[in-house]
Amino acid sequence: MKFLVVFFVSFLSLFGANKDFTLYKKDGEKKGNTLLVIGGIHGDEPGGYFAPAFLEKHYKIKKGSVWIVPNINKDSIIANNRGIYNDMNRKFSNIDKNDPDYPNVTKIKKIILDKKVDLVLNLHDGHGFFRKNYENAIFNPNAWGQATIIDQEKINGLDKFGNLDEIATKVNDALNNDKLFQDFHSFGVKNTETKFKDEQMQLSLTFFAVTHNKPAFAIETSKNITDLAHKVIYQLKSIEEFMKVMDIEFEKDFDLNNYDEVCTKLFDFGKVTINNNIVFSLNDIKKVTRFVPLKNEKNDFVFEHTLGEVKTLDNRYELYIGNEKVVELYPQTFPIEEYKKSIKIEVDGKEIDSKFAQQIDIKESFRILKSDFRVNIIGFSKDGADSEDDILIKKADILDNYSVDTNKTKYRAEFYKDGKFYGMLILNFLAQ
Numbered sequence: 001m002k003f004l005v006v007f008f009v010s011f012l013s014l015f016g017a018n019k020d021f022t023l024y025k026k027d028g029e030k031k032g033n034t035l036l037v038i039g040g041i042h043g044d045e046p047g048g049y050f051a052p053a054f055l056e057k058h059y060k061i062k063k064g065s066v067w068i069v070p071n072i073n074k075d076s077i078i079a080n081n082r083g084i085y086n087d088m089n090r091k092f093s094n095i096d097k098n099d100p101d102y103p104n105v106t107k108i109k110k111i112i113l114d115k116k117v118d119l120v121l122n123l124h125d126g127h128g129f130f131r132k133n134y135e136n137a138i139f140n141p142n143a144w145g146q147a148t149i150i151d152q153e154k155i156n157g158l159d160k161f162g163n164l165d166e167i168a169t170k171v172n173d174a175l176n177n178d179k180l181f182q183d184f185h186s187f188g189v190k191n192t193e194t195k196f197k198d199e200q201m202q203l204s205l206t207f208f209a210v211t212h213n214k215p216a217f218a219i220e221t222s223k224n225i226t227d228l229a230h231k232v233i234y235q236l237k238s239i240e241e242f243m244k245v246m247d248i249e250f251e252k253d254f255d256l257n258n259y260d261e262v263c264t265k266l267f268d269f270g271k272v273t274i275n276n277n278i279v280f281s282l283n284d285i286k287k288v289t290r291f292v293p294l295k296n297e298k299n300d301f302v303f304e305h306t307l308g309e310v311k312t313l314d315n316r317y318e319l320y321i322g323n324e325k326v327v328e329l330y331p332q333t334f335p336i337e338e339y340k341k342s343i344k345i346e347v348d349g350k351e352i353d354s355k356f357a358q359q360i361d362i363k364e365s366f367r368i369l370k371s372d373f374r375v376n377i378i379g380f381s382k383d384g385a386d387s388e389d390d391i392l393i394k395k396a397d398i399l400d401n402y403s404v405d406t407n408k409t410k411y412r413a414e415f416y417k418d419g420k421f422y423g424m425l426i427l428n429f430l431a432q
């Protein structure tokens with residue numbers, strides 16, 4: 001079995017390393033302590049990576065600094081797998097250079113050891129509900145969910161945030177005195193006493209940090225809580241309490257106690273821009289989109305969402321936000337030509353200029369004005385028309401089945417010249 005595991009890892013390494021991650025630094029105007037938040041070390045724990053992505057987008061730091069790695073284990077996240085190259089959180093004591101996780105583990109170690117980093121949080125979802133006394137198979141001392149995990153009571157000789165148990169208790173007391181969605185969602189402090197009792201945890205990220213005099217904690221929301229927003233809210237409330245302990249001042253653009261508002265922002269997946277000439281909204285896109293004009297290879301996907309990733313397969317591209325597959329794109333390959341100028345469109349009787357990779361909002365009708373391009377409005381046809389420009393078009397003129405969105409309001413206008421693809425516009429008919 002050991003031979004097979006080694007062979008499996010070596011085989012995977014032939015195809016390159018785990019996808020690289022990005023470190024986001026949010027620095028306040030006033031200097032202060034630095035918190036490092038790491039998410040996604042386990043790919044099947046979405047509370048552990050949607051929360052830091054939310055933190056990166058919706059929080060402003062006024063004093064101190066918050067450094068954020070939302071998705072350290074990208075390959076496992078899009079696979080919704082704990083660790084497709086085995087458990088990344090068991091590779092911080094020793095890791096083979098041929099391991100696909102080696103670059104990311106080595107990189108995050110350097111960030112953890114950065115002299116500016118004062119405290120580390122590693123975010124997870126854990127099974128069950130931690131309780132100090134055994135109640136049943138779900139609520140017991142061996143469970144990990146709804147707990148702040150420490151490796152030891154304190155880091156001896158470290159005055160700054162070295163009292164791990166005291167800090168974790170303070171954070172948990174604040175959480176439990178705040179609004180819980182259910183009373184049994186209460187948090188506890190779980191001390192694994194790693195050095196003496198847990199050989200597996202001796203290989204973990206937090207123990208690596210602690211043994212290098214870096215205060216580190218794991219926040220574990222419960223896998224038995226099925227509502228992602230609930231888990232994200234608990235994670236964010238935990239992070240806020242740690243920021244208060246560290247005297248990090250912050251503000252946010254939402255009410256954390258407003259469940260509906262959090263859900264709206266949590267599931268706002270934003271847009272993806274492809275090759276700088278195509279744009280799709282990922283909030284309402286159909287699960288499958290065919291005949292997308294793309295290059296044969298090396299297509300450039302730029303996501304607004306920090307958890308956006310693309311998986312390249314033989315005949316399609318799968319686009320993900322975290323562990324959620326949002327859309328499958330089936331390409332039709334063309335030579336791609338860049339075009340930086342604007343094109344002219346008549347929208348509801350007014351002439352406007354637009355560049356490619358834009359969405360055009362329309363109330364009644366549009367007309368793409370004559371140019372050198374051959375225009376193809378997907379889902380529209382007119383007998384004898386080689387190019388579908390200089391034609392006044394209403395929504396009723398386009399077949400609903402060709403919309404790119406589930407609401408059947410958005411359609412593609414594609415522009416070609418001399419057999420090359422130049423760009424696309426999304427024509428969005430507003431509700432009347």
